[in-house]
Amino acid sequence: MRFARAGEDQSGEVRLADLTRLADVLVSDAGMVSYRIRGGMSAGRPILKLDVDTAVMLVCQSCLESYQQEMRISRVFPVARDEKQLGLWERDDPLLDALVADPELDVLMLVEDEILLSLPVVPRHAEGECGQAGF
Numbered sequence: 001m002r003f004a005r006a007g008e009d010q011s012g013e014v015r016l017a018d019l020t021r022l023a024d025v026l027v028s029d030a031g032m033v034s035y036r037i038r039g040g041m042s043a044g045r046p047i048l049k050l051d052v053d054t055a056v057m058l059v060c061q062s063c064l065e066s067y068q069q070e071m072r073i074s075r076v077f078p079v080a081r082d083e084k085q086l087g088l089w090e091r092d093d094p095l096l097d098a099l100v101a102d103p104e105l106d107v108l109m110l111v112e113d114e115i116l117l118s119l120p121v122v123p124r125h126a127e128g129e130c131g132q133a134g135f
């Protein structure tokens with residue numbers, strides 16, 4: 001909460017191999033994930049802004065070749081004081097994706113969750129690149 005209000009800024013890198021739930025669904029766990037998390041205020045609420053930048057190996061469901069999928073994720077999470085406040089916010093906006101303030105917030109878990117949520121449901125080469133050998 002203080003992190004959000006003070007507009008603090010934390011960034012780092014983690015190996016894909018260390019995000020085990022994610023590594024399980026990838027063709028290769030080689031590679032790195034860069035992330036940045038910043039605090040701030042929006043509409044009177046403390047927020048955390050998360051940016052994730054990585055590239056993962058997936059299997060194209062058209063040609064069954066593996067390919068590299070670039071991922072740039074940018075998310076903003078309002079931060080509720082406690083579960084009660086979160087409940088009130090979610091009653092107003094059932095789709096709200098908010099966090100509860102937690103001094104022990106696991107940034108890496110959040111990063112991993114967001115990558116998992118952002119993986120394509122049906123991975124495919126970009127248009128025009130399918131079925132072509134090499135890069």
Ligand SMILES: [Zn+2]
Nearest residue numbers: 060063125130
């Ligand atoms: Zn393909």
